[in-house]
Amino acid sequence: MPKNKPSGEVGFKLTCPNPNDQYLSIECRLPVNQKNIELFLPSWRPGRYEITNFAKNIRGFKVLNDLNQPIPFHKSTKDSWKVACEGTKTITIKYQYYSHELNAGSTFVSEDLLYVNPVNCLIYSNEHFNCAIKIELFIADEWNIATSLKQKGKTLITTNFDNLFDSPFICAQNLVKEYYEVNGIRFYIWFNDLLNIPWEKLIADFKKFTTKQIKDFGEFPSKTFHFLIHTPPFKAYHGVEHLESTVIALGPSYDVFKGLYTELLGVSSHELYHVWNVKSIRPKAMRPYAFRKENYSKLGYIYEGITTYMGDLYLLKSGVFSMTQYLKELQVQFQRHFDNPARFYTSVGDSSFDTWLDGYTAGAPGRKLSIYVEGCLLAFVTDYLIRKSTKNKYGIEEVMRRLYFDTDIAENGFEEEDYQKLLENISGISFQSFFDNYLNGNHSYEPILQDALDYFGLEMQLNDNPLIAEHALGIKLHPTKSTLLSIAIGSPAEMCGMRIGDQIIGINQMRLNNDFEQWLAYFNLNDIKITVVRAEKIIEKKMPIVHRTFFQKYALKVLDDKSSNQSKALRSWACDGSL
Numbered sequence: 001m002p003k004n005k006p007s008g009e010v011g012f013k014l015t016c017p018n019p020n021d022q023y024l025s026i027e028c029r030l031p032v033n034q035k036n037i038e039l040f041l042p043s044w045r046p047g048r049y050e051i052t053n054f055a056k057n058i059r060g061f062k063v064l065n066d067l068n069q070p071i072p073f074h075k076s077t078k079d080s081w082k083v084a085c086e087g088t089k090t091i092t093i094k095y096q097y098y099s100h101e102l103n104a105g106s107t108f109v110s111e112d113l114l115y116v117n118p119v120n121c122l123i124y125s126n127e128h129f130n131c132a133i134k135i136e137l138f139i140a141d142e143w144n145i146a147t148s149l150k151q152k153g154k155t156l157i158t159t160n161f162d163n164l165f166d167s168p169f170i171c172a173q174n175l176v177k178e179y180y181e182v183n184g185i186r187f188y189i190w191f192n193d194l195l196n197i198p199w200e201k202l203i204a205d206f207k208k209f210t211t212k213q214i215k216d217f218g219e220f221p222s223k224t225f226h227f228l229i230h231t232p233p234f235k236a237y238h239g240v241e242h243l244e245s246t247v248i249a250l251g252p253s254y255d256v257f258k259g260l261y262t263e264l265l266g267v268s269s270h271e272l273y274h275v276w277n278v279k280s281i282r283p284k285a286m287r288p289y290a291f292r293k294e295n296y297s298k299l300g301y302i303y304e305g306i307t308t309y310m311g312d313l314y315l316l317k318s319g320v321f322s323m324t325q326y327l328k329e330l331q332v333q334f335q336r337h338f339d340n341p342a343r344f345y346t347s348v349g350d351s352s353f354d355t356w357l358d359g360y361t362a363g364a365p366g367r368k369l370s371i372y373v374e375g376c377l378l379a380f381v382t383d384y385l386i387r388k389s390t391k392n393k394y395g396i397e398e399v400m401r402r403l404y405f406d407t408d409i410a411e412n413g414f415e416e417e418d419y420q421k422l423l424e425n426i427s428g429i430s431f432q433s434f435f436d437n438y439l440n441g442n443h444s445y446e447p448i449l450q451d452a453l454d455y456f457g458l459e460m461q462l463n464d465n466p467l468i469a470e471h472a473l474g475i476k477l478h479p480t481k482s483t484l485l486s487i488a489i490g491s492p493a494e495m496c497g498m499r500i501g502d503q504i505i506g507i508n509q510m511r512l513n514n515d516f517e518q519w520l521a522y523f524n525l526n527d528i529k530i531t532v533v534r535a536e537k538i539i540e541k542k543m544p545i546v547h548r549t550f551f552q553k554y555a556l557k558v559l560d561d562k563s564s565n566q567s568k569a570l571r572s573w574a575c576d577g578s579l
Contacts, residue, residue, distance in 0.1 A: 006031040008090075009132040012122060016138075019111045023059070023096040024121060030093070030128055035086040037125055039093065041079040042165065042291035045119040047240045047274075048105055049352075050359030051294065054120045055079035057098040064092045079292070081123075097121040102230065104238040104247040113172045113192065114139060115230070117247075119165035119291070130160045137171060144175040146190040148226050148244035162288065166242045166279075170228055180207045182214055188226045198257055205320045209269045212318035213276075216397045217404055221280045227268060231256050239267040241274030265320060266329065270311030277310075278303035281403045284413030300352030301439060302419060305375010306396065308333070309383070317575050326574075327458070327556040330380070334460065334554040336373045337445060339476075341366040341489055348374035349416075349440045365486070365500045377445060378438055382423065383573065384452035385434070389427040392572035398426055453556070456573055457566030463553040468520040473543060474550035477504070482516065488550035492543045499534060506531035 008031035015025045030037075041055050055078055063073045063081075065088035073083040085091050099109040099121070108115040114137070135156040137145070147169030149156040158164045174193040179186050180203045187210060191197060206227075214220050226245040230236070236251040248267055250256055256264060278286075285297040297303075316326040337343060342351075344366075351369040358368075383396040399422055403409055409418065416435070423431045437443040453460055465471035474491020475484050475498065482504045487493045506512055507519045507530050520528070528543040562570065 006033050006127060006131070009134055010128050012133070012135040014114075014116065014135060014137055016109050016114060019109055022098060022100045022109045024099045024107060024109050024114075024116070025096050026094070026121060026123075028093045028123055030091050030125065031089065031131075032085045032091055032127075033089075034127070035084070037083050037085055037091070037127065038076065039081045039083060039123045039125050040292055041121075041123050042119050043079055043293065044291070044295075045105055045117065045240075046166070046286070046289055047242075047278075048360070049295070049297075049300065049355040051356065053078065057121070059096050059098070061093070061095040064094070066090045068092070093123060095123075102232055102249065103236065104230070104240040104249040112174075113170070114143075115168070115170050117168045122164065124161045129162070133158050133161065133164050135164075139171045140173065143171050143173050146170040146175050146177065146188075146192075146226065146228050148222075148224065148242070165289075165291065167244065168228065168240075168242065168247050170230075178203060180210075182207060182211050183220065185214075185220050185222070186224050188224070190226060190228050191231060192229075194231045194253055194256065196257070202257075205265060206268065208318040208320050209265070209314045210272060212314050213269075213273060217276055217401055221275055225272070225275070227271075229264075237263060237267070239271045241271050241279055243275060243279045246271035246274070262325065262329075265315055266312055269314050269320075270307055273307050273311050273314065274303075276404050277307050277400060281400065281409065282413050284415050287411075287413035294356040296353055296356060298349035298352050298440070299414075299416060299419070300355065300371030301348045301375030301378055304371045305348070305373075305377075306379045306400065308372045308376040309379035310396070310400070319575070323558060323574060327558070330376075331554050331556040333373050333376045334449070334556065336370065337377055338554060339486070339551060340369060340373075341486075342369050343374075343442060343445070344489070345442060347438075347440050347442050348378065362485075374445075377449060381438075381445075381448045381452050382434075384455050385429070385431075386423070386427045387569060387573060388455055389429045392569055394426050395573065399423060402426070455566070455569055457559045457562035457570045458556055459559055461555045461557065463555055464549065465551050465553050467551075468517055468525070470551040471549045472520070472525055474546075476551065477516070480514075482512065482514075490546070490548075491550050492546050495544050495546070496541045498530075498532065498541055502532040502534050502539075504530055504532050505538075 011029040013027040017025055044050060044052050063071050063083050065071045071084060073081050076082045083091060097107060099107040102108040105117055107117050107120045137154045139154060145151060147156060147167060149158050149167045149169060156169065158167060170192060172192045175190060177188050177190045178199050179188045189202065189206065222244045224244065228245055228247045230249040231253040232249065232251040233253050234251055236249040238249040240247050248271065250260055250264055283297045283299045286295045289295060312326060312329045315321040316323065346369060348369050348371060352371045354368055379396060387395050402422055403414060420431050420435055469475050469477060473493050474488030475493045476486040477483065478485055484498060484500050484502045487498060487500060504512065504516060507516065507528065508523055510519055530541050530543060532539050532541065
């Protein structure tokens with residue numbers, strides 16, 4: 001962004017004149033000293049590696065001069081506008097932003113809530129990117145504001161757009177907060193309209209994993225930090241990282257401190273770790289963020305994969321999770337890996353690059369891997385390789401700590417060769433085949449995962465899948481629509497020509513009524529003919545008999561009869577000491 005900037009600050013005014021239509025009214029005042037200016041809206045937000053096209057939510061865009069008169073402009077791309085501003089010292093842009101979706105990365109308006117992610121909805125220009133910014137909020141007097149931004153009453157203040165785009169805020173009447181301190185740094189936990197919060201237990205658990213993460217890195221990148229937590233009445237699980245805050249959406253609200261409490265701890269530890277990994281330790285391709293185009297990187301296995309791995313591992317290391325709880329979370333990643341046929345066709349590095357193609361949707365069957373899942377498992381193996389080669393002196397924590405304190409990386413970002421070189425310097429072994437075969441190749445993970453498990457005195461058990469459709473036919477179905485979501489390679493379903501998207505409506509001329517499993521058990525898999533609807537045609541498929549099982553269930557456990565070396569490795573890995 002240009003270093004030269006117009007004199008004066010950028011001013012925004014945000015109002016919600018009719019919350020029921022869910023449009024946020026935005027007014028932006030810019031000082032200008034040129035004949036023409038181009039205005040932009042970001043095309044994506046950091047933490048979500050896909051083009052999102054926020055401009056689709058804008059209506060009523062207009063530009064006024066300092067006499068409040070309309071001035072000429074035209075839309076130059078899907079999310080940019082060119083404005084003729086000769087003869088005026090300021091321009092005022094007015095528009096409305098449709099704010100109807102509530103998740104951790106959206107903007108949302110209702111009668112009792114204003115939630116703003118500035119990167120979604122606030123315009124900027126290159127000339128003003130480094131200007132001071134003031135945001136006036138026209139909200140009810142009794143409403144509170146949760147944010148990491150500096151506040152003066154109902155006005156928020158920041159120094160530039162990079163900081164603004166990284167600083168979401170929540171406005172509501174029923175916001176509540178508590179805080180805890182670690183090393184003199186204050187961490188706030190905010191909830192909106194949530195009853196029966198067990199603050200004592202919550203703060204104790206958050207303080208444990210926060211303390212452990214800071215101890216391993218040696219310092220925290222921010223002076224304060226805010227957990228901004230939405231707990232909607234519907235099902236939700238989402239978190240977005242920021243340098244001085246995180247936004248988390250978890251619901252339904254009645255289950256947050258019951259069945260969802262493990263998920264609350266997991267996503268909170270994950271997002272806190274992101275303050276170092278990707279908000280501070282950032283790939284060169286994302287330093288600085290380019291808000292108007294794809295920021296391609298093959299390093300998703302680091303910024304999301306290692307974060308997924310370490311987020312949960314810190315819950316174990318800090319004593320928040322028991323070993324049983326932790327292994328239950330890790331085995332979920334094993335299950336997702338082995339259930340995904342894309343592991344035979346692509347690498348996690350290529351899948352990271354391709355997140356920009358179809359984002360976080362399922363996409364073409366078997367085409368891509370999850371940078372979260374695959375990156376987590378390969379981080380586990382990397383941790384094992386380092387610990388084995390250094391006799392448990394170092395683990396992956398040391399790699400991330402050195403990346404964080406590298407001044408050149410802090411300023412310019414890192415590339416894959418920087419990461420590989422650091423792994424090899426710390427471990428004293430070559431990682432070339434690991435990068436070639438796994439991070440950038442599609443070799444089977446099973447042997448290296450088994451080696452890592454054995455080193456730590458863990459074992460992977462294969463259990464029968466109780467669902468007949470999955471283990472016998474090799475199909476995963478939508479839980480309510482009976483449509484095929486996944487087909488195992490070499491399964492009866494594949495052999496007889498079933499397709500993703502087929503809807504199963506009958507078996508052996510019996511109409512189904514959410515009882516497919518019961519009918520499969522009744523017919524005992526003999527002479528099975530399944531009726532499906534495909535493109536409005538009714539088709540019958542005869543299932544061949546295959547003497548093997550599919551979609552097996554993976555379970556991890558600690559070996560009862562570990563060797564002394566395995567016990568030592570497990571203690572070093574799990575809690576940096578004794579179990």
